[in-house]
Amino acid sequence: MSTPLADLKVQTITQDEFDGKKAKPASKPSAAAPRKAPLPPWKDGVISSFMTNLYDTAGDLLMPFNEPYGQVFKAIAENCGEAWEACAKDSPWLRRWIYSLMQASKLSKLMLAHMPLMIVALHQHGPLRQATDEFAEQFANGFADPAAA
Numbered sequence: 001m002s003t004p005l006a007d008l009k010v011q012t013i014t015q016d017e018f019d020g021k022k023a024k025p026a027s028k029p030s031a032a033a034p035r036k037a038p039l040p041p042w043k044d045g046v047i048s049s050f051m052t053n054l055y056d057t058a059g060d061l062l063m064p065f066n067e068p069y070g071q072v073f074k075a076i077a078e079n080c081g082e083a084w085e086a087c088a089k090d091s092p093w094l095r096r097w098i099y100s101l102m103q104a105s106k107l108s109k110l111m112l113a114h115m116p117l118m119i120v121a122l123h124q125h126g127p128l129r130q131a132t133d134e135f136a137e138q139f140a141n142g143f144a145d146p147a148a149a
Contacts, residue, residue: 036096039092039095039096039099040099042089044085045085046085047081047084047085047088047095047098048078048081048082048084048085049081050081050098050101050102051080051081051084051085051098052077052078052080052081052082053077053081054081054101055073055074055076055077055080055081056073056074056077058073059071059072059073059074059075059077060074061115061116061119062119065119065120065123084098
């Protein structure tokens with residue numbers, strides 16, 4: 001004879017209790033949802049300027065490591081900034097998210113200031129270094145013909 005691990009009491013639920021329309025409130029009152037800070041009044045150009053600067057800075061950071069990508073980021077910066085602003089004008093959720101990016105903390109500013117160093121370190125010693133070196137070697141020597149294998 002085996003000993004049960006737990007003594008479970010089976011309780012039957014009636015259809016009325018199961019119906020989602022007649023759900024009973026929880027026994028404990030839930031904590032009130034945190035209030036969202038009100039969005040600042042809309043001002044044309046604020047979001048586009050910030051996002052344009054973000055893309056332009058990304059281009060500057062990428063330029064030493066991959067010049068074509070860096071140039072592309074810089075080339076599309078203004079159009080992307082305007083597109084972000086157009087989307088944010090229609091979406092309060094997106095506008096709130098962009099404003100949270102704009103309200104950078106001291107720690108995030110410190111991290112962004114060190115971003116070029118992190119990119120260099122990842123480029124030189126990152127986990128993809130071996131894969132990129134192997135790909136570069138294959139590219140330099142020409143790829144093997146799949147039909148020959």
